Amino acid sequence: MLTILYFASVKEKAGCGEETVRLPAAVTDVMGLVAWLRQRGGGPAAALTDLAAVRVAVNQEYARLDHPLTGDEEVAFFPPVTGGAP
């Protein structure tokens, strides 16, 4: 099973912070997952409309859209980070 996490403004748009899905066999990378979530509709589809404002991590490491997925990863979508101090 694949765990999907959403954080901050992406979480607000997605309407949930975490979901677990069985990855369709046709989905083999992050871009495929995004396409599938967009097609599925709802909050997550809206949250992933503008990918320019979304960062991706796979298993808690930053990842690109062509990062391969086997179906048992932890994938996180979130906006550019704003921690630290002024």
Added chain:
Amino acid sequence: MLTILYFASVKEKAGCGEETVRLPAAVTDVMGLVAWLRQRGGGPAAALTDLAAVRVAVNQEYARLDHPLTGDEEVAFFPPVTGGAP
């Protein structure tokens, strides 16, 4: 009266930390004072042999050798400073 201060290694060579002198009329700047102290001999003369390793302050501000003196200043001679931290 002119107050002359010596610090750190310059003080050790001079053999004293402070002296008060009446400036000869012919002495009109720091270089003249140095020349007069060298001619006078003793510890201060030895301390001022190598001016490359000596810094000068007049009335507690860094000064050059051509800084004018009227005879009632505080003149300090000391090595390059080494405060602060590593």
Added chain:
Amino acid sequence: MIRVQRETFDVGAEIASLCAGDTAAGGVCVFLGRVREFAHGAALQAMTLEHYPGMTERQLEALDAEAQRRWLLEKTLIIHRYGRLLPGEAIVLVVTAAAHREAAFDACRFLIDCLKTTAPFWKAEETAAGSRWVDARAADDAAALSWQDGAAAGGS
């Protein structure tokens, strides 16, 4: 050493404990980030920091390791808070201790610059107008980028 925590920290105690018994670190550089009251024009009532538990620790550990690889450091410490914070409260602490001050300064600035663009924290600011997520600063990206080629000093 890194820590991610909700509670505040005692800056003096952290520095003292890091340096206790150390006689090799001649230079200690500290950066303390605090919540400002007037962040973007409006008076801030509070700030809430959300983070990604697990990934945050990994990213901070990786930055810490990278700093130790780049500079000869005696000690390092990164503490980052999350949760709801009030104006004047501490957000983040970075301490680097090295034989000489140059390494301490460079490593401290590297850590805070890169932390800001890689550690998964997000700020929401509460003002009279409500709560809104803070956008990432382009200047922060530039500061972090300036370290990419092994640059010795951070962005201007």
Added chain:
Amino acid sequence: MIRVQRETFDVGAEIASLCAGDTAAGGVCVFLGRVREFAHGAALQAMTLEHYPGMTERQLEALDAEAQRRWLLEKTLIIHRYGRLLPGEAIVLVVTAAAHREAAFDACRFLIDCLKTTAPFWKAEETAAGSRWVDARAADDAAALSWQDGAAAGGS
């Protein structure tokens, strides 16, 4: 604010007191200089700092004013000790607080770099071989020079 004193200082208390009630300073940069045990090969037993009372305060005040002129700073603090210090003891503390971290870092580094080449302090190191005056470091002159043309960042 500047202080020249024989007694030690409490780093945490100084930072806390400087920042107390301040909600404008988002970034606080601190540099703490300490006595190292192995300074030039031999084990150091103690270090004695001589200074030029009066001129020291003037030089530190001038540096402080110059930093305030160059950067928008909320608070500044320079404390420098003199007298006999043991390995691990604090020598100097520089604290700069600004709205953003860039100004805090730059001003802090400017102050310690320039302090090292202009404030009239001289170190004598005591080892088993006796006491000797420390020579000025060429690297310190270079670091201070790097600030002369209004450069934004210190030497490497």
